[in-house]
Amino acid sequence: MFRGKKAKLGLSLLSAGVVLLVGCSEKGSSTNDGEGGAAIDTIDIMTMSYTPEPPQNDSPVIKELEELTGKKMNMLFVPSTTYGDRFNVTLASGNLPHVMLGDKSPSYISAVRDGAFWDLTDYLDEYENLKVNDIVKENVSIEGRIYGIPRARPLGRNAVVIRKDWLENLGLDTPETVDDFYEVLKAFTYDDPDGNGEDDTYGMAISEFEGPWDIMQTWFGAPNKWGFDEGGELIPDFTTDEYRDAIKWFNQIYEEGLINEDFAIMDPTQWTNPMVNEEVGLIVDVADTAGRVNKAMTDRDPELDDVLDVFGAVSGDHGLVTKPTTGYHSVFSVSKTSVKTEEELKEVLQFLNDLNSEEAQNLTINGIEGRHYEVEDGNLVSLVADDEKMRNEFQDLNQIQMYLPEEKFLKPEESELTKRSNEVMVQNEEIVLPDPAYPLVSKIYAQRGQQLDNIIGDARIQYIIGELDDAGFDEAIQTWMNSGGEDYVKEINELYKESQSGTN
Incomplete structure (x- = not known):
């Protein structure tokens, strides 16, 4: 709980960041003598991690992937909270891994223009498991060319996760309008939704991750980054009246204590904890957050199963819209300093193609059959749900997965909540608000x-x-x-x- 006297957060605190310097590993060895033969023995891959102990290079799952792909793998995991800083430090060093996770940030675009990464445009269609949706191709492109293989994500993924049992306790319906949403936040904060007689709940949890604000301001009619004025000229979202309406509302829910007071400094990795700990009633994030929160809640208290619901958005004066995702989350680019020839490039692309095979997707997402999971009636059954050490052998390997051309890995039998989340993601595709300037590179x-x-x-x-x-x-x-x-x-x-x- 963070209600009461407001902590005043200075601009310097909001802008401050810490750069973590981590020593670079040895580059993968090369046996290329210019006359053909295997060019790269070990492929270095830099990606982000979300767990405290990502898999080590001696993980049995990585060994299985190496046997499948025919390449040794040197995994360089960087915590998601410091990845942007580490990415910039690595670029500046010039000592780039063979494969590097990046996004269309200014530093990435500058690196592309400086020739740091291979142009993959004319290669991807040659590989069965590297084919990219045309819309996503446009979104990842830089001046019409593709320099990274996207990690595919649903376009309609943004949604709201809510405690449906709290709604029922208070006699409320799932909110359909911005006004409804406000009333739910207020009731979750002040009307004792858990019925314990204590003032120990609040409406919505937000972290320093800006995504929820970006999503919610579209409900007020603000453009998705860029919109059009009456003369047809593109204008930034924050110059519109609708954006100002949105941030006035954000200030209102902050001042009324309907969100956590420390949102601007809350670590995004701790964002869902208040919901897991039964302190908060909803989160604006992605639909599949519901499944992860539900698991954490039921691990803590099995009686909390089936207390969550998901919905896509609420309508404002401008109708029902929401911010889409870009259809991908970061891209894997191939370094031109570590991968020097077209022959080596094709080896790396074949490696990435093999990582998208059904067998490799299962390994990166689920681990090894018989060790980490088994299959019953065509559905995955985890063998390591309560064994953190065993889970650490493969958790975070999903951060090297691209899910191209589609998801092929085994999944557990879908719960009603998962089915609902998937339905919402499909339904959202009808109401997403595109950014007309997204494919443009400034x-x-x-x-x-x-x-x-x-x-x-x-x-x-x-x-x-x-x-x-x-x-x-x-x-x-x-x-x-x-x-x-x-x-x-x-x-x-x-x-x-x-x-x-x-x-x-």
Whole structure:
């Protein structure tokens, strides 16, 4: 619980970050003499981890993957909370692994332009398990070219996870409008939804991850990053009246104690803990969060099974919409410094193709049959649910999986909650609000994007916690414009017009 006296969070605290320097491993050995033969013996893969103890290179699951792919694997796991910093440090060092997880951040785009990664556009269709959906291809492209293999995700994945038993206890229905949503938050905070007579619950948990704000502001009619003005020109979302309506509402629910007061400094890895601990009634995240939270809750108390529900969004004055995902979560790029020839590139691509086979997907997601799981009536049954040491042999290996061209791995028998989550993701595809500028690659953003994002990101948080008023937010917008934003808007409009005319 974080109600009561508000902690005032300074801008420096919100912007501060810690760079973790971790020694680089030895590069994978090469036996390429230019005359053919195996070029790469060991493939270094840098990706993120979400568990405290990701698999070590001597894991029996990694050994199985090595036998399947014919390549030794050197896994470089970096905690998700520090991955962005480590990515930038690794780029600056010039000592890149063969395969590196990245996204369309300014530093990644700059690295692409500097020739750090292979252009994969003309290669992917040659590999059965590296074929990419056309929409996702456009989203991952940089100036029409593809420099990374996407990790596929559903477009309609964003959703709300809610305690349906708390709704029932309070005689409330699943919210359908923004006003309904507010009333549910208020009731979950002040009307004793768990019936224990204590003031120990609140409405919604939020962490320093900005995703929930981005999702919820579309409910108010704010564009998804970029929208159009009355003259058909692209404008940033934060310059619209609808965005301002949204952040005023965010400030209201903060001031009324309907969300956790420490959201701006809460570690995203701890985000679901308040729901697991029965302190909070809902989370705005992705639909499949429901399954993970449900498992953690039932591990803690089996009687908590079947207390969660999922829904896609609530409607505001502009109808029912929600922010889509990009259809992928980061990309795997191949370094041109570690992978020097086309022959070596094709070896790495074949390795990644093999990682997407049915057998490899099962290994990375489920572990080894007979050791970590067994199959009953075509469904997966875990053998290590209560054995953390055994789970550590394969957990986080899903972070090297791309799920291309589709998910092929075995799954447990689906619960009603999982079925509901999947239904919501499909239904959401009808209401997602695209970002018209997403495929465009701005040179200005590549150079100044982090600075520009921080200006508005920090201003939004300060507005929510009451450290900025409307005039202060207007000043932040002007600072954004003066820091390169005005040129950025002009460039995006030029790029968009070129793309629409087919000259880009």
